[in-house]
Amino acid sequence: MTLTVSNLTVHHGAICAVNQVSLTVPAGKLAAIIGSNGAGKTTLLRTLSGLKHPTQGEISWNGENIVGTKPEMLVRRGISHVGEGKSVVPELTVKENLELGAIWRRNNQESKESIENVVSIFPRLGERINQRSDTLSGGERQMLAIGRAIMSKPQLLLLDEPSLGLAPLVVEQIFQTIRDLTNSMNLTVLLVEQNAMGALKIADLGIVLNLGSVAVAGSASALIDDPAVRSAYLGY
Amino acid sequence: MDFLNTLLIGITAGSIYSLMAISMVLVWRSTRVVNFAQAGMALLSTYFGFEAVTRLGSFWIALPVAMVGGALVAALVEMILIRLLVKHSSSGPIAGVAPIIATLGLLGVIRASTSMIWGGQDVRIVGPVSNDGYTINGTTLVFSPLKLLILLTVLVLMLILSLVFQKTNIGLALRASAYSPEIARLSGIKVDWVRTLGWALAGAAGAVAGMFQTVNGNGTLSPDSIEFSLLLVSGFIAAVIGGLDSLIGAVIGGLVLGLMISFVLMYISSGLFFIAPFVILLLVLFIRPQGIFGAKAARRA
Numbered sequence: 001m002t003l004t005v006s007n008l009t010v011h012h013g014a015i016c017a018v019n020q021v022s023l024t025v026p027a028g029k030l031a032a033i034i035g036s037n038g039a040g041k042t043t044l045l046r047t048l049s050g051l052k053h054p055t056q057g058e059i060s061w062n063g064e065n066i067v068g069t070k071p072e073m074l075v076r077r078g079i080s081h082v083g084e085g086k087s088v089v090p091e092l093t094v095k096e097n098l099e100l101g102a103i104w105r106r107n108n109q110e111s112k113e114s115i116e117n118v119v120s121i122f123p124r125l126g127e128r129i130n131q132r133s134d135t136l137s138g139g140e141r142q143m144l145a146i147g148r149a150i151m152s153k154p155q156l157l158l159l160d161e162p163s164l165g166l167a168p169l170v171v172e173q174i175f176q177t178i179r180d181l182t183n184s185m186n187l188t189v190l191l192v193e194q195n196a197m198g199a200l201k202i203a204d205l206g207i208v209l210n211l212g213s214v215a216v217a218g219s220a221s222a223l224i225d226d227p228a229v230r231s232a233y234l235g236y
Numbered sequence: 237m238d239f240l241n242t243l244l245i246g247i248t249a250g251s252i253y254s255l256m257a258i259s260m261v262l263v264w265r266s267t268r269v270v271n272f273a274q275a276g277m278a279l280l281s282t283y284f285g286f287e288a289v290t291r292l293g294s295f296w297i298a299l300p301v302a303m304v305g306g307a308l309v310a311a312l313v314e315m316i317l318i319r320l321l322v323k324h325s326s327s328g329p330i331a332g333v334a335p336i337i338a339t340l341g342l343l344g345v346i347r348a349s350t351s352m353i354w355g356g357q358d359v360r361i362v363g364p365v366s367n368d369g370y371t372i373n374g375t376t377l378v379f380s381p382l383k384l385l386i387l388l389t390v391l392v393l394m395l396i397l398s399l400v401f402q403k404t405n406i407g408l409a410l411r412a413s414a415y416s417p418e419i420a421r422l423s424g425i426k427v428d429w430v431r432t433l434g435w436a437l438a439g440a441a442g443a444v445a446g447m448f449q450t451v452n453g454n455g456t457l458s459p460d461s462i463e464f465s466l467l468l469v470s471g472f473i474a475a476v477i478g479g480l481d482s483l484i485g486a487v488i489g490g491l492v493l494g495l496m497i498s499f500v501l502m503y504i505s506s507g508l509f510f511i512a513p514f515v516i517l518l519l520v521l522f523i524r525p526q527g528i529f530g531a532k533a534a535r536r537a
């Protein structure tokens with residue numbers, strides 16, 4: 001299913017964080033969104049998942065405008081959002097965090113099967129299934145956050161800086177897993193990243209945000225080769 | 237014998253304070269509001285119980301009637317008053333003070349309404365069993381079949397509550413919404429309704445505390461009864477001792493408070509009835525400002 005954003009503008013009070021953004025992510029594609037601090041990446045994702053209300057513009061998902069729909073209802077329509085900074089409930093166990101992702105289905109049997117699926121993707125979570133999630137390492141917590149999102153069987157996955165604060169080797173693993181999930185679950189993915197190179201390498205599309213507006217958009221490989229993008233965001 | 241007596245009285249009174257503290261904690265966890273009207277709502281629910289007991293003649297029917305009534309009142313208060321309040325005062329010092337003023341105002345409204353409806357004079361609720369103390373080796377204890385029953389009932393209710401919280405999807409939704417409302421919403425939980433449910437549970441717990449406080453005292457009920465002032469103060473203090481955020485903390489806070497008051501009254505002076513709880517609160521706050529179960533450990537329950 002396709003995500004189309006048209007002329008989206010979002011304010012925080014007087015600050016315009018997202019300014020007239022238009023973009024399209026076709027079904028089954030992985031789009032990397034890159035840009036410097038304060039570019040409006042998090043605000044864009046939060047608006048897509050319904051946490052933040054736009055001032056103006058349209059978000060079309062599966063052919064319907066979803067602006068104004070609450071996040072708890074958007075999950076039911078296949079949109080899962082993993083927030084910035086290890087989006088897990090620290091007081092709950094690994095298992096409970098996973099159960100949370102499928103809670104709205106009210107089907108414990110299905111939930112159990114989904115947990116088995118997540119554990120087969122992230123075996124580390126299986127070993128720590130009854131541990132409180134604040135005892136996990138940063139990487140494990142990020143796996144859990146993604147696992148929770150997968151539990152609701154999404155079609156659109158919004159990921160906000162999953163590589164934040166992780167060791168290079170773990171970052172590589174997480175990126176690889178995201179790519180694999182995109183293919184195996186036929187997901188549409190928006191991946192917000194500071195690690196621009198890593199994200200563009202696994203992405204189909206690349207979008208550069210600058211001061212709330214789309215500066216460059218195109219295929220990920222074209223962005224990697226773009227001299228302006230290279231010097232501004234890839235650092236070489 | 238004195239010691240045993242004091243211990244048992246303390247535990248019984250403490251178990252009622254625990255229930256009241258649980259209801260404060262449930263409200264705090266769902267909406268971050270300290271509800272000063274909690275004892276007022278318990279009073280109103282107890283009047284519902286009184287009506288049921290008078291018409292139907294059975295305490296065991298009246299108790300669930302009071303619980304359902306208390307749950308409905310609390311749910312309505314959350315939906316009408318608290319939701320509006322939270323919506324319209326999102327920042328600044330007023331945001332912190334508004335709920336306090338609103339719930340204190342509500343307490344006044346409830347007291348006034350109960351005395352309008354049921355009059356200022358005492359009404360009586362007869363307990364399900366005798367409150368005459370057991371006799372052991374010729375000595376008569378204060379501990380009675382009624383007190384034993386109260387203890388057991390509170391214990392059963394707490395077990396049920398803890399099973400609901402730990403083992404069911406509703407419990408998971410209640411905990412997730414309290415700890416991380418945003419993640420709860422992103423997981424598809426309708427957090428607004430979960431908050432109302434938290435208030436409803438609190439109303440039911442408060443109703444039981446009110447019913448038991450009444451029959452455990454002299455069995456009479458009036459809008460400005462001392463029993464209910466004590467319930468308000470003790471429930472609040474027990475919740476704070478327990479860290480305000482923890483259900484286990486509330487239970488332990490209530491028991492500690494009940495025992496300490498009981499021993500102070502017995503061995504120091506019975507004139508300290510209303511001062512003792514405050515002294516205990518101050519002591520706890522000096523030694524552990526975050527409460528016994530405060531800070532990190534608090535959110536575990």
Ligand SMILES: Nc1ncnc2c1ncn2[C@@H]1O[C@H](COP(=O)(O)OP(=O)(O)OP(=O)(O)O)[C@@H](O)[C@H]1O
Pocket residue numbers: 012013015016017035036037038039040041042043044194
């Ligand atoms: N809650 C808020 N209140 C006020 N301003 C905000 C709020 N959240 C974000 N902003 C502002 O909106 C702009 C965009 O912020 P946003 O968090 O979307 O950026 P970002 O691209 O995610 O940055 P980063 O890479 O640092 O996470 C910034 O100028 C920021 O200061």
Ligand SMILES: [Mg+2]
Pocket residue numbers: 041042043084
């Ligand atoms: Mg951000």
